[in-house]
Amino acid sequence: MHETFVLASGSPRRHELLALARVPHIVDVPEIDETALPGELPDIYVARLARAKAGAVAARHPECWTIGADTVVVVDGHIVGKPRDIVEAEEMLETLAGRRHEVITAVALVHGSEIKERSSTTSVWMRPFDREIVRSYLATGEPMDKAGAYAVQGVGALLVDRVDGDFFTVMGLPLDAVIEMLRSVGFGAV
Numbered sequence: 794m795h796e797t798f799v800l801a802s803g804s805p806r807r808h809e810l811l812a813l814a815r816v817p818h819i820v821d822v823p824e825i826d827e828t829a830l831p832g833e834l835p836d837i838y839v840a841r842l843a844r845a846k847a848g849a850v851a852a853r854h855p856e857c858w859t860i861g862a863d864t865v866v867v868v869d870g871h872i873v874g875k876p877r878d879i880v881e882a883e884e885m886l887e888t889l890a891g892r893r894h895e896v897i898t899a900v901a902l903v904h905g906s907e908i909k910e911r912s913s914t915t916s917v918w919m920r921p922f923d924r925e926i927v928r929s930y931l932a933t934g935e936p937m938d939k940a941g942a943y944a945v946q947g948v949g950a951l952l953v954d955r956v957d958g959d960f961f962t963v964m965g966l967p968l969d970a971v972i973e974m975l976r977s978v979g980f981g982a983v
Contacts, residue, residue, distance in 0.1 A: 798975070801850035801861040806946070810966045811860075816975065823849040823861070827874075835867045836897055840912055843899040851903040858978055864898040864965045866941030873941050882942040883927055886952070889941060891921035896940070898962045902974045909974050913967035915958030917945070922952055940965075 800811060803822040811818050823846040829838050840863075847861025866873040868888060876882035899912040935949060936942035943949035945956065945963040961968045 797857060798980070799850055799854045799857045799859040801846040801859050804862075804965055806944075806964050807862060807966045810961060810964060810968055811971075814968055814972060816971075816980070818860070821850045821853060821859075823847075825849055827863075829872060835865055835870070835872050835895075836899070836912060836914075838872060839863045839865050839897050840899040840901070840910060843901040843912075844903070844908065844910065847901040847903040847908075851905075855905065858902055858904045858975075860971065861901045861903065862898060862966055864896060864940045864962075867895040867897060868892070875938055875940055876936060876942045879931055879937070882931055882936045883924075885942040886922075886927045886930065886936065887924070889919045889943070889952075890923075890927070891919060893918045894941070896963045898965055898967055900967065900971055900974065902978065904978070909977065911967070911970040911974060913959050913962040913970055915956060915960070915962040917956050917963060918954040919952055920954045926952070 798818040800818045800820045801823045808820055825845045827842055842863035843861045847859045851859035873885055876885055893916055895914050895916055897914045902909040933948050935944050935947050943952055945953055959967050
């Protein structure tokens, strides 16, 4: 039975979700290159980053299982990451307005040479909204560190029409999959 896990992420949402699930953990933020490889498909990209994050941090905590995750928004087969600035955030939101997109979150659980992986895809439909609504949302500051420039659990929920799939995938950590993975390595709580 494992006492504590290491979350390889600087995301406050992932930390909050593990705390919500009562998973004892510490946070260690990885520093990796998140650049997509030429021609890399979104599901391959997000899985690679989850493994890289977990692997980088696991090397610093060899006694613990390490959880790494990555989330991307996909529109028309193209990866939409986190906005670099407010102009890019505005462009992202205008692209998403009134449309469906997918959110893919991959999770890797690493301990030594053992790796367990899962991914989850959820469809999200955004409401039609105009530039005034986008600018009002941008003024909250919320979009800046989020894939696709919105937070489904925050003010950004007002932009969302519906979610088809796992809500927690959109937040950045599919809890059912994570709990199943943790149980598979002997963590019995929750």
